[in-house]
Amino acid sequence: MHTTVTARLTAHHRHCDDLLAEAERAAKQNWERCTERFKTFRDSLETHLQAEEQQLFPAVEPVLSPVEGPTLSTGGPTSVMRAEHEDMRGLLRLLEGSIEAADAEGFQGLVETLFILMQQHNMKEENVLYPLCDRILQGSRSMLADTLKLP
Amino acid sequence: MADGLAFHQAPPLSAPLRFFLTAPWFGLAAAAVLAWGGPAALASRWTPATLAATHLLTLGMLSMTMVGALIQLLSVVAGAPLRHPHRVAGIVHVCLTLGTALLATGFLGFPLLLTAALPLLVTAFAVLIVSAAQSLWTSSASGPTPAAIGLSLFALAVTVGFGLLLGLAYSGHLPASQRWLADLHPTWGMVGWIGILAAGVSYQVVPMFQMTPPYPPRLTRWLAPGLLTALAGLSAAAPFAAEGLSLPFGLAGAAVAAGLVLYGATTLALQHRRRRSRSNPQFAFFRIGMASLLGAGGFWATAQAFPNLGQRPEYPLLLGVLMLGGFALSLVIGMLYKIVPFLVWLHLRQRAPKLARLLPTLERILPEARGRINVRAHLATLITALGAAMMPSLVYLASLALAAASVWLGISLAQAARTLHSATPPNAGKVKDAGEPSAPG
Ligand SMILES: [Fe+2]
Ligand SMILES: [Fe+2]
Numbered sequence: 001m002h003t004t005v006t007a008r009l010t011a012h013h014r015h016c017d018d019l020l021a022e023a024e025r026a027a028k029q030n031w032e033r034c035t036e037r038f039k040t041f042r043d044s045l046e047t048h049l050q051a052e053e054q055q056l057f058p059a060v061e062p063v064l065s066p067v068e069g070p071t072l073s074t075g076g077p078t079s080v081m082r083a084e085h086e087d088m089r090g091l092l093r094l095l096e097g098s099i100e101a102a103d104a105e106g107f108q109g110l111v112e113t114l115f116i117l118m119q120q121h122n123m124k125e126e127n128v129l130y131p132l133c134d135r136i137l138q139g140s141r142s143m144l145a146d147t148l149k150l151p
Numbered sequence: 152m153a154d155g156l157a158f159h160q161a162p163p164l165s166a167p168l169r170f171f172l173t174a175p176w177f178g179l180a181a182a183a184v185l186a187w188g189g190p191a192a193l194a195s196r197w198t199p200a201t202l203a204a205t206h207l208l209t210l211g212m213l214s215m216t217m218v219g220a221l222i223q224l225l226s227v228v229a230g231a232p233l234r235h236p237h238r239v240a241g242i243v244h245v246c247l248t249l250g251t252a253l254l255a256t257g258f259l260g261f262p263l264l265l266t267a268a269l270p271l272l273v274t275a276f277a278v279l280i281v282s283a284a285q286s287l288w289t290s291s292a293s294g295p296t297p298a299a300i301g302l303s304l305f306a307l308a309v310t311v312g313f314g315l316l317l318g319l320a321y322s323g324h325l326p327a328s329q330r331w332l333a334d335l336h337p338t339w340g341m342v343g344w345i346g347i348l349a350a351g352v353s354y355q356v357v358p359m360f361q362m363t364p365p366y367p368p369r370l371t372r373w374l375a376p377g378l379l380t381a382l383a384g385l386s387a388a389a390p391f392a393a394e395g396l397s398l399p400f401g402l403a404g405a406a407v408a409a410g411l412v413l414y415g416a417t418t419l420a421l422q423h424r425r426r427r428s429r430s431n432p433q434f435a436f437f438r439i440g441m442a443s444l445l446g447a448g449g450f451w452a453t454a455q456a457f458p459n460l461g462q463r464p465e466y467p468l469l470l471g472v473l474m475l476g477g478f479a480l481s482l483v484i485g486m487l488y489k490i491v492p493f494l495v496w497l498h499l500r501q502r503a504p505k506l507a508r509l510l511p512t513l514e515r516i517l518p519e520a521r522g523r524i525n526v527r528a529h530l531a532t533l534i535t536a537l538g539a540a541m542m543p544s545l546v547y548l549a550s551l552a553l554a555a556a557s558v559w560l561g562i563s564l565a566q567a568a569r570t571l572h573s574a575t576p577p578n579a580g581k582v583k584d585a586g587e588p589s590a591p592g
Pocket of ligand 1: 121
């Protein structure tokens with residue numbers, strides 16, 4: 001019995017949540033620790049986004065959006081996910097700016113925005129997309145869930 | 152494979168937003184009606200002013216917001232967006248707004264308007280229930296949240312059915328109805344439609360947005376079906392209770408109360424263990440809501456133990472304030488402070504993907520300070536309303552607080568929505584026509 005996409009990636013969502021919450025908590029007391037936690041979070045999130053974009057989505061896109069093909073999918077569910085990933089990256093860059101400028105208030109406002117964006121994104125993935133991926137992968141007896149490159 | 156993966160067709164912004172921007176003003180209307188009715192209106196829950204104000208709040212404010220949220224949530228939690236979001240939202244919004252206004256005016260002494268309100272309200276809810284059920288049915292998503300949404304829609308249908316019977320009786324088209332029927336209508340509405348939907352949405356929203364541990368699977372699996380079963384039992388036992396056989400009715404009532412208290416206590420316990428340090432207005436509103444729910448459960452149990460208390464005219468008013476104002480309104484207002492700025496933000500992003508760096512943060516769209524002030528205004532409303540249920544002369548103070556809280560909410564949300572225009576870059580139309588931001592290939 002191998003693991004599922006839903007189980008692995010859902011657990012990793014919670015892991016990223018925790019890191020972001022730690023950075024947010026540290027922002028009030030210990031800026032150095034906040035910087036350090038934020039960087040860990042940023043790297044974890046980036047790994048997560050890449051595992052989805054480079055491993056998971058291409059494996060299911062031929063089934064989900066067969067017309068557009070695996071890379072050029074516009075309008076399919078994974079293309080919305082990819083677009084939201086870009087939004088997250090945009091916010092990450094802004095957060096890096098506020099870290100460099102040691103702007104705690106700006107940092108917290110951006111964290112709140114990123115947090116909401118992440119949670120509604122994760123909700124869609126955990127409720128709809130991941131279970132769908134599991135069904136598709138099960139059909140093709142893929143072991144992809146085990147090979148997802150997550151720390 | 153085309154089913155259940157349609158969340159990329161998120162509903163257009165206007166579909167949920169029109170409901171959210173309308174809701175607060177019905178709170179203001181309810182405040183005006185209560186002030187107009189004065190202390191005499193609080194003699195019972197059957198006075199014209201109380202009936203009008205209650206329906207302005209439950210239909211105009213609560214259901215209005217919940218319908219908007221449902222339209223948005225169906226695609227997020229069930230991957231099942233409405234098939235014609237523009238048309239459905241348009242019909243439901245117009246019929247619900249007009250129907251509520253007419254119904255309230257009808258209660259105040261214009262039976263003809265009340266008769267006119269009934270088909271409008273039935274249309275609004277029928278269109279909502281049918282199209283939401285259709286999306287849920289075709290969705291491949293399963294789980295406690297979509298199941299709870301389905302059950303709450305069923306409870307809404309029952310509530311509307313009872314309401315229609317009562318409305319026809321009130322306007323003289325049917326013989327005066329039984330007292331127990333008049334009691335079942337608000338019970339199905341509060342527990343079935345509002346309570347079950349709130350629970351189903353909480354299963355998702357509380358763990359994710361407040362970073363708490365998840366609800367116990369046994370609770371999410373059984374609570375909604377259990378509450379619905381208890382409601383069915385309560386309804387079957389009601390006619391017998393009216394004739395003196397009150398044990399089955401009491402047991403079913405206890406099951407309903409126990410289910411709601413379990414939900415409230417679990418939510419508070421989860422919130423106690425949340426991993427995010429920062430508090431925000433939504434969190435505060437949620438806490439007030441759950442505390443009120445526990446208070447209502449305790450109050451109900453006390454009235455069962457001391458029947459004299461349950462017979463007093465203040466009892467249903469106090470229970471109503473706790474459930475409607477304390478529980479339901481708190482959750483709904485708290486949610487508005489999160490969902491409206493986020494929808495606006497999402498829309499700004501979609502409209503101008505290339506200008507993402509210029510996007511305002513959520514805090515800029517709707518500052519949390521505004522929500523914190525609303526928390527205080529809402530608490531003031533609750534306290535004065537509880538006071539007015541026991542001391543009717545406080546009704547003026549309570550309506551003043553409700554009016555202030557509603558206007559504050561209405562202006563806050565409208566200002567957040569205005570960001571849509573002020574932040575529009577001159578070439579936004581062209582950017583939009585270019586479609587979704589290009590995916591990295
Ligand atoms: Fe993702
Ligand atoms: Fe993800």
